[in-house]
Amino acid sequence: MTLQDISQGGASLAIDGPIDPSANVQLLLPDLPPVSGVVRWTSGATAGVSFNECVAFEKLAHWIQAHREAAPGAAPSSHQA
Numbered sequence: 001m002t003l004q005d006i007s008q009g010g011a012s013l014a015i016d017g018p019i020d021p022s023a024n025v026q027l028l029l030p031d032l033p034p035v036s037g038v039v040r041w042t043s044g045a046t047a048g049v050s051f052n053e054c055v056a057f058e059k060l061a062h063w064i065q066a067h068r069e070a071a072p073g074a075a076p077s078s079h080q081a
Helices: 057-070
Strands: 002-006 010-014 024-027 035-043 046-051
Touching: 010 035
Parallel strands: none
Antiparallel strands: 002 010, 010 046, 024 035, 035 046
16 A cells, blocks of 8 residues: 555545545554554545544644655645744
8 A cells, every 4th residue: 555645633544455434544654653454445446544543733743744754756844944
C-alpha cells in the first residue's frame, strides 16, 4: 500500500490488490506513531481508511510539511515559524 492523501480523520491509499471494506488496518508512517483505522471504501486500486482516533492537527501539519520538503523536486517552502 502507498499513502496518497492523509487528513486528521483518515487517508486514501493506493492498494496492490483486493482489500475487504471494514478491514482493520494500521498505518506505519515514518515519524508518526502507528495509526489504526478501518477501510471504509474501495474503488479500483484505491482504498479509503477512517482512523479510529483523529491525528492531532499540529502533529499532522508538521509531518506533512516535513515530508513535502523532503520529496524529490519539492518547491521551497514559504512556511514561517
